[in-house]
Amino acid sequence: xxxxxxxxYEVVAHNNSILAIARDICLEQxxxxxxxxxxxPAIADRVVGRVQSIRLLRKGLFEVHIYYPxxxxxYELTQLISVLFGNISLKSGIRLVGIxxxxxxxxxxxxxxHGIEGIRKALSVYGRPLLMSAIKPLGRTAQxxxxxxxxxxxxxxxxxKDDHGITDQTISPFxxxxxxxxxxxxxxxxxxGLRCAYYxxxxxxxxxxxxxxxxxxxxxxxxxxxxxxxxxxxxxxxVARDTGLPVMAHPALAGAFFAKRxxxxxKVLLGDLMRLxxxxxxxxxxxxGRFPFTKRHCVSIAQALRREFYxxxxxxxxxxxxxxxxxLEELLRAMGRDTxxxxxxxxxxxxxxxxxxxxxxxxxxxxYGA
Amino acid sequence: xxxxxxxxYEVVAHNNSILAIARDICLEQxxxxxxxxxxxPAIADRVVGRVQSIRLLRKGLFEVHIYYPxxxxxYELTQLISVLFGNISLKSGIRLVGIxxxxxxxxxxxxxxHGIEGIRKALSVYGRPLLMSAIKPLGRTAQxxxxxxxxxxxxxxxxxKDDHGITDQTISPFxxxxxxxxxxxxxxxxxxGLRCAYYxxxxxxxxxxxxxxxxxxxxxxxxxxxxxxxxxxxxxxxVARDTGLPVMAHPALAGAFFAKRxxxxxKVLLGDLMRLxxxxxxxxxxxxGRFPFTKRHCVSIAQALRREFYxxxxxxxxxxxxxxxxxLEELLRAMGRDTxxxxxxxxxxxxxxxxxxxxxxxxxxxxYGA
Numbered sequence: 001x002x003x004x005x006x007x008x009y010e011v012v013a014h015n016n017s018i019l020a021i022a023r024d025i026c027l028e029q030x031x032x033x034x035x036x037x038x039x040x041p042a043i044a045d046r047v048v049g050r051v052q053s054i055r056l057l058r059k060g061l062f063e064v065h066i067y068y069p070x071x072x073x074x075y076e077l078t079q080l081i082s083v084l085f086g087n088i089s090l091k092s093g094i095r096l097v098g099i100x101x102x103x104x105x106x107x108x109x110x111x112x113x114h115g116i117e118g119i120r121k122a123l124s125v126y127g128r129p130l131l132m133s134a135i136k137p138l139g140r141t142a143q144x145x146x147x148x149x150x151x152x153x154x155x156x157x158x159x160x161k162d163d164h165g166i167t168d169q170t171i172s173p174f175x176x177x178x179x180x181x182x183x184x185x186x187x188x189x190x191x192x193g194l195r196c197a198y199y200x201x202x203x204x205x206x207x208x209x210x211x212x213x214x215x216x217x218x219x220x221x222x223x224x225x226x227x228x229x230x231x232x233x234x235x236x237x238x239v240a241r242d243t244g245l246p247v248m249a250h251p252a253l254a255g256a257f258f259a260k261r262x263x264x265x266x267k268v269l270l271g272d273l274m275r276l277x278x279x280x281x282x283x284x285x286x287x288x289g290r291f292p293f294t295k296r297h298c299v300s301i302a303q304a305l306r307r308e309f310y311x312x313x314x315x316x317x318x319x320x321x322x323x324x325x326x327x328l329e330e331l332l333r334a335m336g337r338d339t340x341x342x343x344x345x346x347x348x349x350x351x352x353x354x355x356x357x358x359x360x361x362x363x364x365x366x367x368y369g370a
Numbered sequence: 371x372x373x374x375x376x377x378x379y380e381v382v383a384h385n386n387s388i389l390a391i392a393r394d395i396c397l398e399q400x401x402x403x404x405x406x407x408x409x410x411p412a413i414a415d416r417v418v419g420r421v422q423s424i425r426l427l428r429k430g431l432f433e434v435h436i437y438y439p440x441x442x443x444x445y446e447l448t449q450l451i452s453v454l455f456g457n458i459s460l461k462s463g464i465r466l467v468g469i470x471x472x473x474x475x476x477x478x479x480x481x482x483x484h485g486i487e488g489i490r491k492a493l494s495v496y497g498r499p500l501l502m503s504a505i506k507p508l509g510r511t512a513q514x515x516x517x518x519x520x521x522x523x524x525x526x527x528x529x530x531k532d533d534h535g536i537t538d539q540t541i542s543p544f545x546x547x548x549x550x551x552x553x554x555x556x557x558x559x560x561x562x563g564l565r566c567a568y569y570x571x572x573x574x575x576x577x578x579x580x581x582x583x584x585x586x587x588x589x590x591x592x593x594x595x596x597x598x599x600x601x602x603x604x605x606x607x608x609v610a611r612d613t614g615l616p617v618m619a620h621p622a623l624a625g626a627f628f629a630k631r632x633x634x635x636x637k638v639l640l641g642d643l644m645r646l647x648x649x650x651x652x653x654x655x656x657x658x659g660r661f662p663f664t665k666r667h668c669v670s671i672a673q674a675l676r677r678e679f680y681x682x683x684x685x686x687x688x689x690x691x692x693x694x695x696x697x698l699e700e701l702l703r704a705m706g707r708d709t710x711x712x713x714x715x716x717x718x719x720x721x722x723x724x725x726x727x728x729x730x731x732x733x734x735x736x737x738y739g740a
Contacts, residue, residue, distance in 0.1 A: 024660075031507030032533055034715045038507050047509035047541075072508060074539040078573050078600050082535055082622050086600065089625030090661045090691075137401035137408050138442055139417035163402055165452055169444040171417075203448050206576070206604040207612075230448050230456065232602025234576040242577075252452050255459030256627045256634070263626050290394075291460045321460075345404045 003070030003104040006052060007084055011062045012093030012261050022051045022064045025094065028087045030072045047072050049083075061261075063097075075108040077234045077277055085264055097265045099272055106310035112280045114246045115313025116306070116338050119280055122222065122246070123158050124195045129332055129365055131156070132318065132342040133358070135181065136163035142172045146180035148354060152347075153188030153196040155358020159340065160185065161225045162201035164250040174200070174212055182220040197222020199248050202239065209235050210242055217243045228277065229253035236277035248318065249279035266297045271304025274315065281316040281340060286331055289322030295334055302335055316340050325350070325361070329368045341365060373440030373474040376422060377454055381432045382463030382631050392421045392434045395464065398457045400442045417442050419453075431631075433467075445478040447604045447647055455634055467635040469642055476680035482650045484616045485683025486676070486708050489650055492592065492616070493528050494565045499702055499735055501526070502688065502712040503728070505551065506533035512542045516550035518724060522717075523558030523566040525728020529710065530555065531595045532571035534620040544570070544582055552590040567592020569618050572609065579605050580612055587613045598647060599623035606647035618688065619649035636667045641674025644685065651686040651710060656701055659692030665704060672705055686710050695720070695731070699738045711735060 013021050026049030031038045038044055049072070052065040068083050088094050101109075112118075120126055133152050135145040149160050160181070168174040178200045185198045202212040202224045209231055213224050223246035228236050230252050240247045251270055257263040264273075266284070274282045284301055285291035302317035319331055320342035328341065343361060350357040383391050396419030401408045408414055419442070422435040438453050458464050471479075482488075490496055503522050505515040519530050530551070538544040548570045555568045572582040572594045579601055583594050593616035598606050600622050610617045621640055627633040634643075636654070644652045654671055655661035672687035689701055690712035701711065713731060720727040 030535065031509060032504075032535060032714070033507045034719065037715055037718055038509065043507060043509035047507070071539055071541055072535070074537055076537060076575050078575060078597075079535070079537050079539075081600050082573065082597060085626070086534070086597065086622030089623050090621060090628075090655055090663070091625065092662055134402075137403045137413060137417070139401060139408065139413035164456070165400065165402060165442070165449070167444055167446060167449050169441055169449075171441055203452065205446050205448060206579075206602055206608045209576075227448075227452060227456065230451050230602070232576055232600070232605065235602065238576045251460060252456030253459050255461065256455070256629075256632075258460075259626075259629045259632070262629070285460055292462055293460070344402070345407055348407055349404065 002102050004068050004073060004102050005105055006100040007066050007068060007096060008098035008100070009064045009066065010057065010095045010097050010261070011064050012060060013062055014060065018054055018062045022054055022066065025049065025064070025088055026051060026066055029083050030068065032087065070102070070105045073105065077237060081233060081273070093261050095261060095263055095265060096268055099268060101310055103310070109276045109312065110278065111275055111312030112278050112315050113240050113244060114280045116316050118313070119246055119316055122195065123197060125158055127337070129337055130158045130316070130340040131361055131365055132159040132161065132340050133157050133347045134161050134163045134342065134344045136166065136344060138163060138165050138169065139171060142177035142180045145172060145177060146184040149181045149198055150184035150188050151354035152358045153185045153194070154192060155355040156192070156194060156362040157196060157358045159197055159199065161199040161248065164201055164203065164225060164227055164252055167201055167204055175215060178216050178219045178221060186220060199223045199225045201225045203227045203230055203250070206231070210238065213239045213243050213245060217245055221245065223248060223280070225250055227252040228274065228279070233273065233277050236274070236279050240278040246280040247278060248281040248283065249274045250283050251285070267300035267304040271301045272309070275305055275309060275312060279315055281318050283318040283320050283342060285321030286319035286323050286327065288327035288331060289320070291321045293321070299334060302339065306338060318342050320344070325364055328364050332365070332368045372472050374438050374443060374472050375475055376470040377436050377438060377466060378468035378470070379434045379436065380427065380465045380467050380631070381434050382430060383432055384430065388424055388432045392424055392436065395419065395434070395458055396421060396436055399453050400438065402457065440472070440475045443475065447607060451603060451643070463631050465631060465633055465635060466638055469638060471680055473680070479646045479682065480648065481645055481682030482648050482685050483610050483614060484650045486686050488683065489616055489686055492565065493567060495528055497707070499707055500528045500686070500710040501731055501735055502529040502531065502710050503527050503717045504531050504533045504712065504714045506536065506714060508533060508535050508539065509541060512547035512550045515542060515547055516554040519551045519568055520554035520558050521724035522728045523555045523564070524562060525725040526562070526564060526732040527566060527728045529567055529569065531569040531618065534571055534573065534595060534597055534622055537571055537574055545585060548586050548589045548591060556590060569593040569595045571595045573597045573601055573620070576601070580608065583609045583613050583615060587615055592616065593618060593650070595620055597622040598644065598649070603643065603647050606644070606649050610648040616650040617648060618651040618653065619644045620653050621655070637670035637674040641671045642679070645675055645679060645682060649685055651688050653688040653690050653712060655691030656689035656693050656697065658697035658701060659690070661691045669704060672709065676708060688712050690714070695734055698734050702735070702738045
């Protein structure tokens with residue numbers, strides 16, 4: 001039992017059904033056969049999940065710890081996800097709320113290549129939260145988007161990303177956009193002496209993600225943005241290992257997992273799993289914005305990304321989703337210094353002068369977040 | 371408006387909020403900015419989603435039709451998913467229940483390479499439902515699994531797949547298993563004169579899926595099994611186009627999308643989207659099995675897979691998930707002839723003689739399903 005992990009589920013059940021449900025999860029997520037077909041010790045003791053504890057949380061709700069052996073998990077992120085929630089996603093009242101890795105199993109994951117320290121070093125920004133904005137909206141040409149990127153970099157924004165829905169549409173083809181934006185940011189950096197980084201969106205066809213990332217690297221991008229639940233989570237690992245570029249994860253589709261009593265907890269999906277996959281930064285909605293996220297969700301994800309976790313580099317939480325300048329002070333107070341603030345629409349709307357708006361954003365963050 | 375698609379959502383709302391919510395979906399899924407930032411006609415008219423209709427279904431629930439232009443969707447499956455449900459997954463009370471493609475947009479998807487006719491031709495089975503079983507459980511060696519495959523093929527099973535949790539674990543490494551099982555099935559076919567096909571599971575790391583599929587092709591596999599929501603949906607397309615092998619989709623993780631009032635309807639996720647991606651067969655739980663699927667869900671998915679759909683080949687529905695022989699007659703009556711019946715545990719449990727069990731399964735299907 002030194003190899004494998006413990007999954008912690010919250011399970012809706014009656015007192016007289018919880019044991020059967022817990023046992024069912026053990027079978028469903030590993031051997032997928034009836035008890036009779038996995039009774040022999042070579043399988044029952046070595047492969048099948050094992051109920052470690054069952055605890056009543058409140059009437060009708062239990063916390064169940066299940067140990068999955070390393071041999072079942074197989075040391076691949078895809079199989080890890082399948083074991084944690086693959087088949088039981090099709091049942092109901094089961095929510096994955098935590099994972100605890102055994103040391104020997106944890107060794108198979110190398111996590112973020114850069115981590116918080118690496119990202120800060122690349123940007124040469126210390127002692128304050130990081131500033132991010134997005135070039136948008138979809139419908140602008142590559143030239144227009146590059147102009148925005150230039151203005152943001154001139155105003156002192158640290159990180160600029162493509163909007164996650166800007167991929168390779170004809171209106172702003174990937175390669176043209178990446179080249180123009182990299183040039184725009186580099187030319188601004190040459191004037192400011194700063195090290196603003198541009199992260200293009202490489203979410204795309206399974207046979208194009210890596211090619212786009214390599215193109216981004218060659219063009220001088222500082223990292224890439226990807227929506228791991230759209231492309232497949234393992235692409236975070238592949239992209240990071242292949243190119244060495246920092247990877248920022250976008251939460252598109254993640255909300256499907258956030259039902260109250262079924263799914264995967266925010267801190268596990270956007271925290272633990274994204275970090276295991278190797279995301280250096282993870283975007284999620286701030287509680288003050290346009291999504292129904294609570295402060296508790298945000299803090300729990302940030303904690304998962306930054307805590308001691310099997311020696312992996314910590315990742316930077318990126319709060320986003322309709323943040324306005326009026327929210328900054330409250331957000332920074334709750335989220336702490338090792339946080340990225342992603343302000344989109346509000347940055348464009350403050351005045352027609354995007355350079356001035358960016359400088360104003362920076363001033364606000366330096367005031368509240370130092 | 372000849373390019374793009376109409377998405378149909380069921381939205382939980384009050385009479386006085388539905389318009390704002392519908393409009394919010396249009397923005398959130400395309401431009402992701404405030405109204406003010408996308409007001410100019412080049413964006414407002416060409417890129418932003420458009421509310422086509424709003425209809426009260428019952429108190430507090432509306433059906434909303436939203437048109438997304440092709441230029442926003444960008445002709446990639448990943449971007450299609452992002453637009454349909456990416457960001458709004460993080461909101462609540464929004465369920466995607468249908469998609470209607472414009473002809474010019476539909477042309478970008480080629481769907482299943484083989485379809486029902488192609489699968490039947492490869493197996494040389496006409497006029498009755500198809501029989502499938504799985505080699506399992508995880509924990510058996512490649513040699514043991516190959517022996518099962520041989521027995522099943524000898525007994526007249528049409529399709530044999532790896533259990534979806536059997537990937538590349540040390541206990542049965544992918545390449546060894548695929549070689550042994552392909553040999554076992556080929557040797558059985560040589561004796562029976564049948565054309566049983568073995569589909570290994572290629573769910574795995576993003577940089578290994580294609581390599582495993584190519585290995586399967588070279589080893590003589592009849593097709594591959596993949597869990598598209600674990601690997602990324604677009605891998606269905608890539609694997610099918612690259613190797614020409616038939617692709618069978620497994621529903622692991624799909625249940626996360628099936629909340630009652632939020633997510634993606636079964637028939638859209640496992641029906642329309644899997645078919646657009648190119649799945650020749652799609653597995654889902656039968657209503658008579660161990661998952662909380664209803665007959666209505668199953669019939670709706672089958673209908674989506676087999677209906678006239680922009681000229682794409684139809685796909686075969688595969689009912690599974692704890693089917694017993696007692697259920698067969700009812701299942702076949704509801705699902706019709708162009709259906710695959712996947713019986714796992716029950717096939718192993720009927721008697722210790724797997725060949726006889728398989729022959730019995732075949733006899734049952736020939737009796738009820740002809």
